[in-house]
Amino acid sequence: MTKPSTRLHVATDLAGGLSIGLDPSQAHYLKAVLRLGSGDPVALFNGRDGEWLGRIDGVGKGWCSVRLQERLRPQMEEGDLWLAFAPIKRARIDFLVEKATELGISELRPVYTERTIVERVNLDRLRANAVEAAEQTERLTVPALREPEPLVRLLASWPAERRLLLCDESGTSPPIAEALRTAPPGPWAVLTGPEGGFTETELDALKKLPFVCAVSLGPRVLRADTAALAALAAFQALVGDWQAKRQR
Amino acid sequence: MTKPSTRLHVATDLAGGLSIGLDPSQAHYLKAVLRLGSGDPVALFNGRDGEWLGRIDGVGKGWCSVRLQERLRPQMEEGDLWLAFAPIKRARIDFLVEKATELGISELRPVYTERTIVERVNLDRLRANAVEAAEQTERLTVPALREPEPLVRLLASWPAERRLLLCDESGTSPPIAEALRTAPPGPWAVLTGPEGGFTETELDALKKLPFVCAVSLGPRVLRADTAALAALAAFQALVGDWQAKRQR
Secondary structure (H helix, E strand, C coil): CCCCCCEEECCCCCCCCCEEECCHHHHHHHHHHCCCCCCCEEEEECCCCCEEEEEEEEEECCEEEEEEEEEEECCCCCCCEEEEECCCCHHHHHHHHHHHHHCCCCEEEEEECCCCCCCCCCHHHHHHHHHHHHHHHCCCCCCEECCCEEHHHHHHCCCCCCEEEEECCCCCCCEHHHHHCCCCCCCEEEEECCCCCCCHHHHHHHHCCCCEEEEECCCCCCCHHHHHHHHHHHHHHHCCHHHCCCCC | CCCCCCEEECCCCCCCCCEEECCHHHHHHHHHHCCCCCCCEEEEECCCCCEEEEEEEEEECCEEEEEEEEEEECCCCCCCEEEEECCCCHHHHHHHHHHHHHCCCCEEEEEECCCCCCCCCCHHHHHHHHHHHHHHCCCCCCCEECCCEEHHHHHHCCCCCCEEEEECCCCCCCEHHHHHCCCCCCCEEEEECCCCCCCHHHHHHHHHCCCEEEEECCCCCCCHHHHHHHHHHHHHHHCCHHHCCCCC
């Protein structure tokens, strides 16, 4: 059976025979952008019930319903990897969330550091970016997106068993490949700073924490968004889920 | 001595005592955006003569001259790593060039594949992106940017000693970390496809070439720009120049 080229994330439960109403923007996208109509196939996922093949059984201005036929893939968990990141300016934070989703992050945690300039994080927009990236990249889940919080509070409630990979731009930490060669098993997170980097005080405090593993990302100065995604790619390649075969 | 926070790439030769005329857009940037004036420090580099400390010794509408004082860093070569990439749509190709520059690419080679949709590559715009990224990331060089050419022609003139890391989205190649564990020394390039990926014919032909090393980039489907920068980050971390200490 041919796999539909269109994949959409929905909130509702999915099961065979159900007719699922899409939201107005999804309906518009299918009808006006992709020019799909009754009988055309669409794949749906909700992060819980796997991926389903459905067919459009009704479409109009601002609405579209999809009848579910069969399950294409059972639900699978994404790897457990968090990204804690200082919010950065608009285009770059959108990009960061998109790429982190493609690179398999399970939870996004915006965190205010001393040099963070951005004061407000538009969680709705970031969530929409994460959903779109999950649709594109054939994930079966959308990363969780937490409320922003100050770095101090993040660290105060940090789960002791989760290691935190600190992207240290000072150049004094060991290269990421060297540091991860002896990486202990268990859950991890990656932490990246804002445009101006972490302060020395922050770096000193972070490096004293038992769960922190500080690493360098090479000889060049990387922008904040580049550092985040480069660290994620290197982590996945070295000790993450890039060892696994493609899901489909 | 304090390092200037502003770095600019210029084409002219640099040596102590010279007064360097900036181009109108650079002059505008210093005067109107950064609000710098006579006596303020600026760092200049040209990819040949290292990085120089200069001070603004004259500025007006559309012009600015900088007198060089002393060399801050001797010229250093960037690592020898090419990126051959199928051109993709506007925002994403800009992003790709910026990130490839930050990640240390020495030569950018746009290449037309069977599924490449983008027909025209604006080399001037890409070059401006590369220059800006080099200024930001404290590189002493700007990557060379070659004219786009068809994949067949790129391969026909390929230097036999340079290995080509093929980002194979089919899921059948070994994970990048596994493939690079036995990477031979010598120069490398990374090759990434367009939005729709390589065709089967292209993949078959590429994999038969003795200099090609095909790798997988994990279980998720990555966008073309994500694949390129994730492969570059993983390459630099595993066998590239991320083993080196920060240049400054």
